[in-house]
Amino acid sequence: MKLNLFYFFLPMIEALDIEERALTGAGGGHGERVAYLAYLMAKPLHFPKAELMDFVELALLHDCGAVENLRNLRDAQVQGREYTETLSDGRVIQGANIHAILGERLVRQLPFHGNVKDVLLMHHECADGSGPLGLREDAINFKSQLIFLPDRMDIWYDLPHLKQEDFLPMMETMASRAGHEFSQRVVDLMKRTIHWEDLRRMQEEGPKSLLKQYLPNDETEYSREQIHALTGFFEYIVDNKSSFTKDHSEGIAEKAETMGNFYQWNPEKTERFLLAAALHDYGKLTVETDILEKPGKLAPAEFEEIKSHVKWTYAFLNEIPGFEDIRDWAAYHHEKLDGSGYCFGLKGDALCFESRLLACIDIYQALTEKRPYKDGFSHQKAIAIMQEMADNGKLDGRIIHDLDRVFGPDGSHA
Ligand SMILES: [Fe+2]
Ligand SMILES: [Fe+2]
Numbered sequence: 001m002k003l004n005l006f007y008f009f010l011p012m013i014e015a016l017d018i019e020e021r022a023l024t025g026a027g028g029g030h031g032e033r034v035a036y037l038a039y040l041m042a043k044p045l046h047f048p049k050a051e052l053m054d055f056v057e058l059a060l061l062h063d064c065g066a067v068e069n070l071r072n073l074r075d076a077q078v079q080g081r082e083y084t085e086t087l088s089d090g091r092v093i094q095g096a097n098i099h100a101i102l103g104e105r106l107v108r109q110l111p112f113h114g115n116v117k118d119v120l121l122m123h124h125e126c127a128d129g130s131g132p133l134g135l136r137e138d139a140i141n142f143k144s145q146l147i148f149l150p151d152r153m154d155i156w157y158d159l160p161h162l163k164q165e166d167f168l169p170m171m172e173t174m175a176s177r178a179g180h181e182f183s184q185r186v187v188d189l190m191k192r193t194i195h196w197e198d199l200r201r202m203q204e205e206g207p208k209s210l211l212k213q214y215l216p217n218d219e220t221e222y223s224r225e226q227i228h229a230l231t232g233f234f235e236y237i238v239d240n241k242s243s244f245t246k247d248h249s250e251g252i253a254e255k256a257e258t259m260g261n262f263y264q265w266n267p268e269k270t271e272r273f274l275l276a277a278a279l280h281d282y283g284k285l286t287v288e289t290d291i292l293e294k295p296g297k298l299a300p301a302e303f304e305e306i307k308s309h310v311k312w313t314y315a316f317l318n319e320i321p322g323f324e325d326i327r328d329w330a331a332y333h334h335e336k337l338d339g340s341g342y343c344f345g346l347k348g349d350a351l352c353f354e355s356r357l358l359a360c361i362d363i364y365q366a367l368t369e370k371r372p373y374k375d376g377f378s379h380q381k382a383i384a385i386m387q388e389m390a391d392n393g394k395l396d397g398r399i400i401h402d403l404d405r406v407f408g409p410d411g412s413h414a
């Protein structure tokens, strides 16, 4: 199917910012601002269109390793140990710096147009060798440098509220870091490309809307294998939010594809449904992990926050042009046919077949998967519970019958 990856990644960055804030203290919109400034700096370098798109997407995603980094740090803290990663050359990396290694691993699988190796891995390296990997100026990928400078600018300064009189002093301070954090080459490029006018526009119009204006709006055809790489990326990020629901989106996406094949949908429709399945809990990135993992009963406000994840899923997918069907299939997965579901309170005919199907797959997956506090139910037990819900007018009985056929002991996917 055809996609513009830039639009596809854009909403995720908003969600990731929430994690990054917890890890690095960056303000909301950090990923978008870094992408916008990195784009300005790359413009005079005249990258071919595909390379430019890859670069801006990488700049947007530069901290995509933060969710996993944060979760591992949190888990290590609870277990009273240190969290480190060892590189192939034996070097040990600690703390928040690990997000660059994790981000590199994550984006390697994505269907970029060209070679993106090392860009994220090196995005915190300093020209004087004081960065996490200890690389010096010439050894640092130049695209990583083009991301690191705007990243520092945004971390060190409150760019959304920077005043005009503070612009030149900021640029002077940034330039004075040549030979320390930054190379002279990247500082020279910054001086040529970043002007007060650009920051003023960013403050007024927002980096997201400017990037949409400046970047080509082309779609690329992606194969099923590439769609799997994309869904795998999202599943990984969403499922890593909490160890409680690890593999949840992945299990749902697998079952969604199986059901698409069972209904003999055309490949494009199955791919769209697969995307909806992989992205259904997208909005959970906005929910506090402590709430997602709270043992025992949730306070009403906490339950409301958990329920709100589908509103966020809707809002995120609503930003992607041409995703209206995927948005509805994904965001209505907690609705019930009798209107008792959340958060939209839809009922009956307002819920199309695909939304009903995804709701059933979500419940089936949740019932059968293992969680830290429970074993998964057997297929028979899960189907029995769901059948009762269908008898009470909440789920579509025909779909439960089909799930039983496909995933039951006699089914082809048992
Ligand atoms: Fe970073
Ligand atoms: Fe960053």
Ligand SMILES: [Fe+2]
Binding pocket: 280, 281, 309, 333, 334
């Ligand atoms: Fe959900």
